[in-house]
Amino acid sequence: MAQEYPASEVRPRRRGRKLLIGLFVLLLLLAGLLVVADRVAVGVxxxxxxxxxSQEVAKQGAQxxxxxxxVAGIPFLTQVLDGRYERITIKLRDVQASVEGGAVQLPVLDVDARNVRASLDTLRSGQGDVVAxxxxxxxxxxxxxxxALLKRPGLTLGxxxxxxxxxxxxxxxxQKLTISGTADVTVADNGAVALRFNDLDAAGLPNLPLARAFLSNxxxxxxxxxxxxDLPFQLAVREVRPLPEGLAVTADAKNVPINSAG
Incomplete structure (x- = not known):
């Protein structure tokens, strides 16, 4: 025979379940609101x-x-309170900057800042440095x-x-000939990209000293x-290497104020 419980015992149990369910739903709603607030703060x-x-790029005369x-790292708001951000990545596309003798074009420039420090007061007031x-x-x-910087009609690089x-x-x-060859590419002491073409030849080149002298010159x-x-964030070029899509440049810097680039 099934055991029967007094009605006075059944009601509190039901009320207890409803209370737990209500608390669970409330927690879910609060968690959802926090996630939304966190993502809104990241967007800002x-x-x-x-x-x-954008202001710094324009200030340097570039486009x-x-x-x-x-801004990486979840949740974002805890990073704000801690004053330290794991990682901030910046992608610039279609960068064009004037240099001596012409312009340099970078289809893409990726910047990766790690361990960025910014106090809550700095974020509120806009005063002080945000340092990576x-x-x-x-x-x-x-x-x-x-x-184009080499100023030789018909010259192509790859x-x-x-x-x-x-x-x-x-x-x-x-004789109309085609010169071909390769170059050594290094970073000069002044940060420029040094091109040294020391292995050129031309099919059908006459075996004459004058022809060889022309090729050498x-x-x-x-x-x-x-x-x-000038690259943003005090970046200094460390390495250059040829790739099929262009000349790849790698640069780095340490302890950089990223809110006052250049």
């Missing part, structure tokens, strides 16, 4: 940083599309803009087996130091 921070970066900014422990920048210089390759038409001793004339525009 990303737009603010994008505005600052780019509006930066894409992403490390900042790394990676970009690609288009071969077309690089070739990548061949990991090296910077060149081809160019030339009139050597009355041509190689010297296009072996230049390409000045790079």
């Amino acid at each position: 921070a990303e737009r603010t940083i994008a505005d600052r970066v 780019s599309t509006r930066p894409d900014v992403e 422990d490390t900042v790394k920048g990676t970009g690609t210089i288009s071969y077309d803009s690089l070739a 990548e061949q087996n990991g090296k910077l390759a060149v081809t160019a038409p030339a009139d050597i001793l009355g 041509y190689a010297k004339s296009i072996s230049i130091d390409v000045p790079l525009p």
Whole structure:
């Protein structure tokens, strides 16, 4: 025979279940509101940083599309309270900057800031520095803009087996030939990209001292130091290497105020 419970015992149990369910629903709603607030705060921070970066790019006489900014780390609001952010990434597209002798074009410039420090007072007042422990920048210089700086009609640059390759038409001793070869690419002491063409040849080149001298002089004339525009966030170029899509540039900096770039 089933045991029967007094009605006075059943009601409190039901009320207890309803209370627990109500608390659970309330917690879910609060969690949802916190997530929404967290994402809204991230959006505001990303737009603010994008505005600052756009101003700094323009201040340096360069052009780019509006930066894409992403503040990593969840939840964001706890990072605000702690005054330290795991990572902030900034992507600049279609960057163009004037340099001596022409312009340098970077289809994409990626900036990665790690361990960013910003106190809550700094964020509230806008006064003080937002400092990143490390900042790394990676970009690609288009071969077309690089070739234009060499000022040789018909000259083209590209990548061949990991090296910077060149081809160019030339009139050597009355013969129309095509010069081809590769260059060593390094970072000069002044931060410029040093191009040294020391391995040029031309199919059908006459085996004459005058023809060889022409080729040698041509190689010297296009072996230049390409000045790079000032990069944001005090980035200093450390490495350059040819890739199929362009000349890849890697730069870095430490203890950088990212709210006063340049």
